[in-house]
Amino acid sequence: MLAFTNSTEKQSPTVIGAGCKLTGDIKTDHTVQIHGEVVGDIIAETVVIGRGGHVIGEIKTPVLFLHGTLDGSATVNTANIFNAAKMTGTLTYRTLNITGNTGLECKLEKHKQSDNKGEKK
Numbered sequence: 001m002l003a004f005t006n007s008t009e010k011q012s013p014t015v016i017g018a019g020c021k022l023t024g025d026i027k028t029d030h031t032v033q034i035h036g037e038v039v040g041d042i043i044a045e046t047v048v049i050g051r052g053g054h055v056i057g058e059i060k061t062p063v064l065f066l067h068g069t070l071d072g073s074a075t076v077n078t079a080n081i082f083n084a085a086k087m088t089g090t091l092t093y094r095t096l097n098i099t100g101n102t103g104l105e106c107k108l109e110k111h112k113q114s115d116n117k118g119e120k121k
Contacts (some may be wrong), residue, residue: 014044018052025057034068051084077111 013031016022020036025043032044034053047061053068062077066085073089081087086093090107098104 016053018050049085 011030013033014026014028016031016036016038016073018035021039022037025040026032026038027043028109029045029049031046032042033048033050034055035050036043037054037056038054039056041058041060041061042055045061045063047059048065049055049068051067054071055069056071058072059070059074059076061074062067063080064074064076064078065082066087067082069086071088073091074087075092077093078090078095079093079097081098081102081104083097083102086103087106090109091104092109092111093103094111096108096110
């Protein structure tokens with residue numbers, strides 16, 4: 001069954017399905033779900049990399065859910081890393097939640113205290 005966005009809906013997720021490979025950058029104000037492969041940078045409100053998902057590039061998002069593989073850096077407010085997730089590169093975060101045995105081989109950088117504007121110092 002397929003779900004489509006109708007004219008009254010203001011948000012719909014971008015979904016890269018299993019078996020699909022996208023080469024290029026993604027920029028959206030909504031959620032991106034990766035179940036296939038993306039070679040490029042992603043800027044989104046929420047990024048979900050599913051168990052079979054693989055991203056090669058840089059991610060900037062307030063919320064990251066990593067079940068699959070990320071080869072690159074990520075700058076996030078909240079990183080949720082799940083069992084069997086793999087990551088190389090640098091993860092810059094404010095809150096880090098790790099569940100289970102992961103394959104993190106990345107550099108972890110906690111955001112420094114910010115001023116009232118929420119900017120990194």
